[in-house]
Amino acid sequence: MQNRVLLVEDDEELRQLLARYLGNQGFEVREAGNGLDGLALAKDLDCDIVVLDIMLPDISGLEVLRQLRAETHLPVVLLTARGDETDRIVGFEVGADDYIPKPCNPRELVARLQALLRRVAWDQQAEVDASRTYGDLRVEPAQRRIFQNDAPLDLTATEYEVLQVLLAHAGSVVRKTDLMQWALGRRLAAHDRTLDMHISNLRRKLGGDDPARIETVRGLGYSYRVPA
Known part of the structure; x- marks a missing residue:
């Protein structure tokens, strides 16, 4: 089609x-x-x-x-x-x-x-029951939605992709080059701030009172920290 x-x-x-x-x-x-x-x-x-x-x-x-x-x-x-x-x-x-x-x-x-x-x-091909929980966040792949304390986050398609990749590697550093390829489907180019902008939006939507939730690891990439 x-x-x-x-x-x-x-x-x-x-x-x-x-x-x-x-x-x-x-x-x-x-x-x-x-x-x-x-x-x-x-x-x-x-x-x-x-x-x-x-x-x-x-x-x-x-x-x-x-x-x-x-x-x-x-x-x-x-x-x-x-x-x-x-x-x-x-x-x-x-x-x-x-x-x-x-x-x-x-x-x-x-x-x-x-x-x-x-x-x-x-x-969209994900199984309906393949939900995953990371602290106060729940990923529902079949719906392409992420919920925070059972309230749906208002994410764009790309923000969803970035966040679900970070969640899948929670506690580990995801290199910017890998995150760009996995979430946006293209290579990271010099002076391309697209990924940084998506991260900034995600931090705001997840609550600006916890900026360390998505940590910037200088020279490498980003790491998602599951709140205690």
Whole structure:
């Protein structure tokens, strides 16, 4: 079955280029040229993933993402201006799963989408009874949810992946290179702060009063400490 992608981009030439490339790579593509149309299609269509430009003519892509996150955990990849780190940070805080700077390489976009979709599909195949508990956290792979004191954490698809990898190796150091590959499906590149941003969001969502829960091990990676 084809993966269904919603492409929200106001630059018609770029949108058509990406849509054509995605279609040639086996994706079923739906398009929107502004934020309101993209938001309506994302809510109405049974799509698997969204590619969302931040700079849109009516409402911003970040506002589209905010409204989507109020209703769905649908994976979202942002298209951001190259070098604009502020947009990327805010995007992750709002709930983006990944980003690609513009002008983007269509081949890289496809690789990012396929990696994210593989991670989602892998966890959806998990057994219903394969829940695991780590202190006050409970992982329910079949639901792709993590609960803290029986309350569901509001995690993006990528935040879920990062946290469940750290939990699976609780008490041990997970190297950044390994965490990037296992959770995001790609190699760690120089100056790529994507993983750091996801960790920052997870610390905030897990409760900022316990910053040592996810410990930074300088020069190596991160370690999850199960609270006593």
